[in-house]
Amino acid sequence: MIELNRLTKRFGPVTAVDDLSVTVGPGRVTGFLGPNGAGKTTTMRIILGLDAPTSGTALVGGRRYQQIIRPLRQVGSLLDATAVHGGRTAYDHLLSVALSNGIRRSRVRQVLELTGLDSVAGKRVRGYSLGMKQRLGMAAALLGDPPVLMFDEPVNGLDPDGVRWIRQLLRQLAADGHTVLVSSHLMSEMALTADHLIVIGRGRLLADTPADSLTRSSARADVLVRSPRARELAALLTARGAAVTVEDDGGLAVTGLDAPAIADLAAEHGVAVHELMPRQPSLEQAYLDLTATSTDYRAATPAGKPEAGR
Amino acid sequence: MTTAAIRADAQTVPSLAARALDLLAFEWTKLRSVRSNYVTLLIAAVATIGSTVVIAHGLASAPALPPGGPITALTASFLGYAEYAVLPVSVLAVLQFTSEYTTGLIRTTFAAAPRRWAVLTGKAAVSAAAALIFGEVLAFACFFLTQAILSGQHRGVSLTRPGVPGAVLAAGFVLCACTLTALGLGAIIRHTAGAIAATIAATYLVAALCLALPSPWKDDIGRFTMPFAASEVVALHPQAGLLSPAASMLVLIAWPAAALLAAGLVITRRDA
Numbered sequence: 001m002i003e004l005n006r007l008t009k010r011f012g013p014v015t016a017v018d019d020l021s022v023t024v025g026p027g028r029v030t031g032f033l034g035p036n037g038a039g040k041t042t043t044m045r046i047i048l049g050l051d052a053p054t055s056g057t058a059l060v061g062g063r064r065y066q067q068i069i070r071p072l073r074q075v076g077s078l079l080d081a082t083a084v085h086g087g088r089t090a091y092d093h094l095l096s097v098a099l100s101n102g103i104r105r106s107r108v109r110q111v112l113e114l115t116g117l118d119s120v121a122g123k124r125v126r127g128y129s130l131g132m133k134q135r136l137g138m139a140a141a142l143l144g145d146p147p148v149l150m151f152d153e154p155v156n157g158l159d160p161d162g163v164r165w166i167r168q169l170l171r172q173l174a175a176d177g178h179t180v181l182v183s184s185h186l187m188s189e190m191a192l193t194a195d196h197l198i199v200i201g202r203g204r205l206l207a208d209t210p211a212d213s214l215t216r217s218s219a220r221a222d223v224l225v226r227s228p229r230a231r232e233l234a235a236l237l238t239a240r241g242a243a244v245t246v247e248d249d250g251g252l253a254v255t256g257l258d259a260p261a262i263a264d265l266a267a268e269h270g271v272a273v274h275e276l277m278p279r280q281p282s283l284e285q286a287y288l289d290l291t292a293t294s295t296d297y298r299a300a301t302p303a304g305k306p307e308a309g310r
Numbered sequence: 311m312t313t314a315a316i317r318a319d320a321q322t323v324p325s326l327a328a329r330a331l332d333l334l335a336f337e338w339t340k341l342r343s344v345r346s347n348y349v350t351l352l353i354a355a356v357a358t359i360g361s362t363v364v365i366a367h368g369l370a371s372a373p374a375l376p377p378g379g380p381i382t383a384l385t386a387s388f389l390g391y392a393e394y395a396v397l398p399v400s401v402l403a404v405l406q407f408t409s410e411y412t413t414g415l416i417r418t419t420f421a422a423a424p425r426r427w428a429v430l431t432g433k434a435a436v437s438a439a440a441a442l443i444f445g446e447v448l449a450f451a452c453f454f455l456t457q458a459i460l461s462g463q464h465r466g467v468s469l470t471r472p473g474v475p476g477a478v479l480a481a482g483f484v485l486c487a488c489t490l491t492a493l494g495l496g497a498i499i500r501h502t503a504g505a506i507a508a509t510i511a512a513t514y515l516v517a518a519l520c521l522a523l524p525s526p527w528k529d530d531i532g533r534f535t536m537p538f539a540a541s542e543v544v545a546l547h548p549q550a551g552l553l554s555p556a557a558s559m560l561v562l563i564a565w566p567a568a569a570l571l572a573a574g575l576v577i578t579r580r581d582a
Contacts, residue, residue: 049424050417051581066424069323070332077421083414085344092343100336100422102324140418 001025001179002047002148007056009042009203016042018203019056024181026147029174031194031211032183035291039203040183041079044152048077060148072101076141077150081133081157086126090117090136093125097140111139116165130157138169148179155189167193187287201291214286223259225252225266226275233271240265251275333423333432341436347402354398355448361390362452366459374465380541380549383467384474387456388449388481388544392537395448396488399441400513403492404505406433407573411500417582426578430497434570437493438486445485453478473546480543480559487536487562488513494569498576512565513537526551533558536565 002024009017017039024030034040045051047058049065060068060075068074084093094108112118115135120128125136134154141149151170155163170193174180184190190197190211197214199207207214224247227233234244234252242256254262259278266273281289324332341347369375369386381389410416423429457466467474492509499505513536520532529551532538542548542558553561 045417045581048417048421050420068424069329071424072422075421079417080414083417085340085409085413085415087344087346088340089343092339096336096339096343097418097422099339100332100419102328102332 001061002150002181003057003059003062004043004047005057005059007043007046007058008054009039009046009051010054016203017046017053020200020203020205021056022198022205022208024179024198025196026179027174027177028195029170029180029182029193030196030198031190032181032198032200033187033190033287034183034185034200034206036185037202038185038200038291040185040200041152042203043200044077044079044150044181044183047150048075048079070101070144072097072103072146073144074146075148075150076144076146077152078134078137078141078154079152081130081137084125084133084136087124089122089124090128090139091121093136094121094139094143098143101144103144107143107145111142114142115139131159131162134158134162134166138166147177148181149173150181152183153185154182155184155186163189187284191283199287199290206290211283214283214290221281222253222255222279223257223262224275224277224279225254225262225273226250227252227266227271227273229271232269233266233273236265236269236271237262253279330428330432333428334436336419336422337432337436341406341440350398350402351444354395355444357394357398358391358448359451359455361394362387362455363459365389366456370459370463370465380545382545382547383457383460383465384453384477384546385541385544386460387453387478391448391452391481392484392540395445395485396513397510399444399485400488400492400509401506403437403441403489404496404509405502406437406493407496408500408502408505412502420582427574430570430574430577434490434493437489441489442482442486446479446482448485449478449481453481471546477544477546480555481540483559484536484540484543484562487566490566491536491569494566494571494573497573498569512569534561536562 004020004022007017007020008015020039020043032040032043042051043058046053047060047065057064065071065075088096090112091108094111095105098105098108109118112121115138117132117135117139120132125133128136134157138151138154141151154166154170158166170180170182174195182190182193194211197207197209197211198205199214225233230246230250230252234246237244237252237254237257240257240261242254242262245253247253257265259276263273263276365386375381375383375386407416410419419429420426423432453469457468460466469475469478491512492505495508495512496502496505499508517532517535517537520528520535520538523531529538533542533552538552539558539561542552543555543562545555548554552558
């Protein structure tokens with residue numbers, strides 16, 4: 001379990017993380033989403049004790065990271081797969097990390113097998129592809145079999161096989177009861193793996209919600225109606241309080257009334273309906289709406305001044 | 311090991327000694343697993359031995375050394391060592407931190423060991439031990455080679471002469487002092503080139519500047535620099551105007567101590 005309480009981090013005039021309070025629970029994959037520069041990596045670095053917060057706290061299992069004895073047995077993380085010394089072999093890299101937390105040598109072989117690196121473990125990391133380095137980073141994160149795992153953009157630079165492997169691994173870890181926090185700037189990726197979403201923009205919390213309810217709560221949910229007497233039906237719907245937009249192909253996008261109500265209304269007035277389809281926006285669209293709003297709002301604010309009405 | 315076994319393992323709180331050993335194993339594994347470290351040490355050893363032999367032959371064929379001067383049969387043993395051992399080993403020491411900062415590995419290190427004073431101590435202990443062993447082996451090798459060459463002219467000194475073993479041991483320690491100074495500067499500066507420049511400044515250039523000063527400032531200030539102090543701890547008869555060998559040893563301890571203290575204060579306060 002990861003708990004952030006009013007976490008704030010400023011770099012000079014820039015507020016990277018702004019009063020962020022969320023809890024990341026076990027047994028599910030939590031997607032940590034936001035555009036580039038939203039503060040995801042900074043948040044993860046604070047959780048790991050690498051950066052000191054300006055104010056607020058970040059706790060893992062109820063403790064600050066620095067207070068955890070042998071922390072790799074509690075928290076496994078992969079922030080930057082390229083952050084390895086090229087002159088060392090994968091085995092030696094993992095061995096050094098294992099020894100630092102009193103993890104047995106036999107575990108190094110296990111994680112090498114788990115990540116499919118056992119055949120290249122004796123090669124120096126300098127010659128590794130980005131995908132192999134991602135696997136190495138995963139192996140290091142899994143060394144202490146920690147209950148909490150944190151990955152920053154783990155699928156970046158991976159080929160489709162690698163992406164599928166990471167997805168399966170994340171799902172498996174969550175199914176085994178781990179707390180899994182995965183950051184991404186790609187909603188499409190998270191749509192496939194995350195059970196729960198935390199969305200931030202410019203360091204602020206925008207949404208903390210189950211993945212499926214993000215789409216339901218979106219303002220974009222509507223009903224598509226097609227009718228040979230579209231204009232007449234549009235007038236009827238508007239009179240009943242619905243908002244109607246005529247789409248390019250002549251279809252009506254209706255909000256404010258659900259599909260059964262629209263069908264009843266049409267039947268009442270003898271208007272034929274050829275198509276009636278409730279539409280959920282894609283998770284991607286919901287995410288774009290969410291972050292666009294935040295960005296627009298921010299862009300209108302004079303730089304450096306506190307925002308009114310917040 | 312099964313997952314359950316790891317978990318059970320994690321329940322017991324390890325002793326402070328066990329955690330200290332963890333960190334030493336961590337740093338030692340990192341140090342020994344980079345091949346270029348061995349290459350650098352090998353080159354340093356070959357260059358040091360080579361230059362020592364050349365210098366000894368030069369002395370052996372020259373007229374008698376001026377009595378009371380800074381160069382004696384004993385100190386001549388370490389002329390090559392002072393350059394060709396100290397410089398490459400200092401660079402290696404700088405890299406202990408800067409290579410981690412430039413690759414980003416430092417974040418893995420601090421995530422594995424969030425107590426940064428402990429990381430600094432572990433790194434310093436491992437590097438100091440390696441430098442001390444390497445330095446002592448080289449210092450004794452340089453001493454015996456030089457004396458073997460000089461003894462042809464019956465001008466060598468024997469290890470059995472009072473004060474000589476201490477001087478040779480002290481020469482080995484000089485490498486350790488330079489290593490720790492360089493390690494600290496590497497942690498503070500983070501960038502390899504800058505840290506190497508700072509290390510050369512601290513271990514050589516400050517003393518070189520002092521040599522350019524008029525007397526008595528040259529010695530009054532210079533005696534607090536590492537090269538002046540090093541020349542005193544390897545000499546049997548202290549030079550007039552410089553510090554005693556014991557006080558010079560304190561100078562050789564103060565420089566790395568200051569560098570490491572500053573490094574600790576900086577890395578514990580700075581975001582990684």
